[in-house]
Amino acid sequence: MLQLHDVTKTFAGKSEVTALAGINLNIGAGEMVAIMGPSGSGKSTLLNLLGGLDVPTSGQIVVAGKNLAGESEKERSLFRRSQVSYIFQAYHLMPTLKVSQNVALPLHLAGIPAGEIARKVERVLKEVGLEARENHLPDELSGGERQRVAIARALVTDAPLLLADEPTGNLDTARGEEILNLLRTIHRERGTTIVIVTHDHHAASACDRLIKLRDGRVEGDSAVGGGK
């Protein structure tokens, strides 16, 4: 599903920053993988590359058979729409849209009929426990509720690859546990490939494999016993 060969990413600026310093990685279809590492180790940068949101400075990234490093912005955007759903570290909800409209947005963009959108949105809001908030604006929600809206919006499209940056970062233990269970169910029932960036050892133990980053390099890569 995902193959990275010697991937580097540097950010130019007043002083150049090497965010990724040569990553080699294979992630198979249907795997559920956690990425951990200190702040600044390159986790979000790596996730952005996997999702086609950015391109590497050098190296190759093949996702679902497509070499993203060589694609134009337009091609990558088409790829994202059909293949990837993304739970951002900073939610990125549309402030003027109600909860249900935020969740429906990717389906609208994909041209899905209104009736089908309504059914899917209702189902996924129930799954994240926000059915009573569907007519609220993001500003009227708590941080954890906003996070759940972002998760619902990612789940609603049934994309084969789900990328999540700290999906349980702002949730209490019980809510975090529910979201992890939900992600595991999606993984099991739909065969979705899931990559989760997390600081939380408990979240990592819900995955099948743990990749550790340090200073833009893979420092460890091992199977996790806790994955059921």
Ligand SMILES: Nc1ncnc2c1ncn2[C@@H]1O[C@H](COP(=O)(O)OP(=O)(O)OP(=O)(O)O)[C@@H](O)[C@H]1O
């Ligand atoms: N757009 C950018 N321009 C310049 N430097 C950047 C940019 N994005 C990230 N960096 C730098 O690249 C490095 C890796 O950043 P990244 O966001 O991937 O870290 P992270 O592991 O996700 O950290 P955190 O756990 O704090 O979210 C950091 O040193 C960061 O300052």
Ligand SMILES: [Mg+2]
């Ligand atoms: Mg980050």
